[in-house]
Amino acid sequence: MKSITSLLLFVPLLSAADQVAVTYHRDIAPIVYQNCTSCHRDGESAPFPLTNYEEVSRKARTIDRVVSDRYMPPWHANTEVTKFLDVRRLEPEQISLISRWIEAGKPEGDPADAPALPTFTPGWQLGEPDLVVKMAAPYEVPAEGPDIYRNFVLPLDLPEDKWVKAIELRPSARSVVHHSLYFLDDSGTARKLDGKDGKPGFNGMSFRQSGALGGYVPGVSPRKLPGDLARPLPKGSDLVLSTHFHPSGKPELEQTTVGIYLTDTPPSRKLEELQIPPGFGRSAGIDIPAGEKNFTIKDSYKLPVDVEAFSVSGHAHYLCETMRMTATHPDGSTQILLDIPDWDLDWQDTYFFAEPVVLRAGTVVEAVISYDNSTDNPENPHNPPVRVKWGRESTDEMGSITLVGVALDAADDQRLNLSNKAQRVKIFAQLGKELSSTGVLERLPSIVKNLDKNGDGSLQESELPQRMRTALLLRLDEDEDKTLNPSEIESLKDWLESMKANREA
Amino acid sequence: MRPAFLLAFLLLASRLPATEPEKKPVAVVSIFIATDCPIANSYAPEINRIWNDYSEKGIEIQLVYPDPEVTQVEVSQHVAEYSLKPATVIDRDHTLVKKAGVTTTPEVAVSDSAGKVIYRGRIDNLYADYGERRREVTERYLRDALDAILNGTDPAVTKTGAIGCLIEILP
Known part of the structure; x- marks a missing residue:
């Protein structure tokens, strides 16, 4: 009875051809081969093969459930607002075909209707590696x-x-x-x-x-x-x-x-990873109170030159719920580059744009990432929830979206690279904020003294902490002699003070 | 039965070592699983712990394979691969599936000594949904039901929804 009712519901939507019973070979095999079989075959990562009628029929209800649930195929980016390559996402009509096939008793149909099983390359997919x-x-x-x-x-x-x-x-x-x-x-x-x-x-x-x-x-x-x-x-x-x-x-x-x-040959243009916020979110001040259902971080980066972007990917841990990257073009129009409405740490894909995206100089690229640190989030690693800050363990949090691309004009390579590196200054601004509350300003003279191994009162590049070298020199080395002289060190103090003032303001 | 035959039988029986009369289990736990369901397989260590903790307390625990196409060889391989301890049964015609009213692997049905299903559903709340696995289990439904039975009370929770691989409906 149930099957008759649901079939009736479909009738007005169907053309004459569609009203023929759904069969495996004609209707289901193309969906499965196209979207499932690359992993669901022997020697691959999926738990069972889906390469023929018997195998698919044996798992039909499970397939129906996980595709309706959108757990499978695993794909988390919104494809309505951004077009990507290699999309593994079923259309609603494909999902309903699977349900209708099961309701009809999983008819096999005529093998002549089936597409050929795709040929998969055994071993290395890109040929023998170097x-x-x-x-x-x-x-x-x-x-x-x-x-x-x-x-x-x-x-x-x-x-x-x-x-x-x-x-x-x-x-x-x-x-x-x-x-x-x-x-x-x-x-x-x-x-x-x-x-x-x-x-x-x-x-x-x-x-x-x-x-x-x-x-x-x-x-x-x-x-x-x-x-x-x-x-x-x-x-x-x-x-x-x-x-x-x-x-x-x-x-x-x-x-x-x-x-x-x-x-062996260097590329003609340098690939840039524009990570927003930088440092996997280190600059964003991630500090999520226990029980907080909607904690949001935000950061943006104004492109200094024209950029051609190829791919986008996100990184965060278990508390993250959503992430979105939006480009606001110089003319004020906006374009969503990545929208993940249900972030899942398990599927940290790199999404390649269907066509490279050209973003003109002056475009503001913004990343917004939200977190749920309440018990409503079953993946919350802490029960009961605890305050979670930025950190490198999976029980800490991170959050950033990375846009990968090149300067559209090779002549702009260097400018894009330097501007991108300078974004890391935000990390030190945040560190500065956090440190200012620990009295780093007062301790700055002794920190500098410790770093100043040769005791000449200046900090040579080799004396600077390795991970901060580029950013510190970019920010503070005004005479570009790869050394922070006493007046430049003094400006670090001013910088920290201004940061502290900003924080207080 | 002829008296001589009966006598021979009694003589023979009297020479056998004395055995305890068969004890009726307090409850029977049927754990419905599959050889290739990743969620069911991830429960193998907990299934063995439950077997360790309850099978000597008069609770019978069996693994039920509802896939009509699974072979005895595949089941034996599966048991060896995951070191599963309970006895196994293949429920090819879904007699046990229907009696228990289960839909999923892994899903459990606990029957009391009268054969009435008194708990049916998930083992615990490790999985909140597909792909949503808790770091730590916070509800142990099956253990709670078994503890209740052993204490002579009714399980507080009698039904939960299972998460895993759906059992196919027989044609």
């Missing part, structure tokens, strides 16, 4: 417990600078590797941390990242950067995989293999 590296030893993921974030250092030992076009990751235990982010470390700090607790890798993000190379999320096909674009891979850098594991119910061993696609 460099293949593997974790030295397997890491054991326990049967249960909270998600695990673990960093693994893969020494590359490159004797000369290279450029990265793409990275492909091949986990050995696909059911537990949820995603992995790629970082570079040229300082050797990650190497020192590796294995300190007796197990491969290390926890926390306390190593010095000297670069980032994107990441791996199941279901996203690896892509080479367009044109001659490539990311720098300086000689001597170690690759650091920051991997997120979901325990599966039994212990698993993970020993990841990474394929790197390289080029």
Whole structure:
């Protein structure tokens, strides 16, 4: 009876052809092959294959539920307001077809109606990589417990600078590797941390990242950067995989293999990662009271030159609920670059724009990120909720949206790069705010004295804390001699004081 | 039965070691699972702990595989892979599914000694929804129901909605 009623509801909407019963081969197979099978096949990350009638029919009600719920296929960006490549999102009509097929008793139909199963490339998706590296030893993921974030250092030992076009990751235990982010470390700090607790890798993000190379999320096909674009891979850098594991119910061993696609020639334009707010939200003063249902951070960046943007991605942890990046063009019109109405840490995709987005100089790019630190948020890592601040552990919070692109005119590369780097000053402004309340102004003379190793009263570049060098010099080194002389140090004091004044105002 | 046969049987029986009379379980827990449902599989350690904690207290615990196409070999492999301790049964014609009124794996049904279902639903609240897993469980519905039975009271919660892989309806 129920099936008749729901069929009747559809009748006025259907053309004559559609009123023929829904069959697997004609109606369902195209949806499944196009949207599910790339992961739901042997050797891939999904828990069961969906490659033929028997397999799909055996999971039909589960498929119906998770697609209606929009849990599958995993895709969190709003595609109504922004057009992306590789969209894994079903149309409402496709979802209702699946429901109708089940109501009709899952008829198989005529195999002649079915599209061919797509041919999937076995092994490396982009061909043989130029460099293949593997974790030295397997890491054991326990049967249960909270998600695990673990960093693994893969020494590359490159004797000369290279450029990265793409990275492909091949986990050995696909059911537990949820995603992995790629970082570079040229300082050797990650190497020192590796294995300190007796197990491969290390926890926390306390190593010095000297670069980032994107990441791996199941279901996203690896892509080479367009044109001659490539990311720098300086000689001597170690690759650091920051991997997120979901325990599966039994212990698993993970020993990841990474394929790197390289080029020797530097790109004609420099790829810029415009992270708003910078420092994964370090500058935004994330400090969320326990129980707060709607805590919002906001930051914006005015483009100094014309920019061509290729992709956008977000980063935050469990408390984050929504994120949105909006461009306000010089003429006042607005364009949404990323809208995630239900942020899920599990699916930190990089979204590639369907067409590169050109943003003219003077465009203001704004990021707004909201958090729910109440018990209404089941993913809240704290029960009862506690005050949560910015931090590197998954139980802390972060929040930023990164727009990746290039200066439209190669001549503007340097300007965009410097302006982007200068955004990091916001981090120090925030640190300044936080420090001013701890009496840093009063302690500044002794801090400077400690840093001034050679005791000449000035701070040479090498004496500045490594992570703050660029930003401090950009902000304070007026004579551009790579040294902060006493008067420039005095301006740091003024700067901190003005920050404090701003805060008080 | 012929007297001689009866006598032979009694003689034989008297030589067997004395066994305790079969004790009727206080309750039967049917845990409906599947070999390839990730949410069900993630419960393997907790299922074993529940078995450890309750099976010696007179509560019978069985794993029920409702997929009519699953083979005994696949079930044995699954049990070995996840070191599952309870006994297993394949419910090919959904007799147990219908009796328990379950729709999902993992989902549990607790029947009292009279065979009446007194709790049905999720094991605990580890999953709030698909993809929404709590860091820590805050409600342990199945354990609470079993503790209530062992204390001679009725479970406070008798029904919860399960989250996991839906059981197919037989044609």
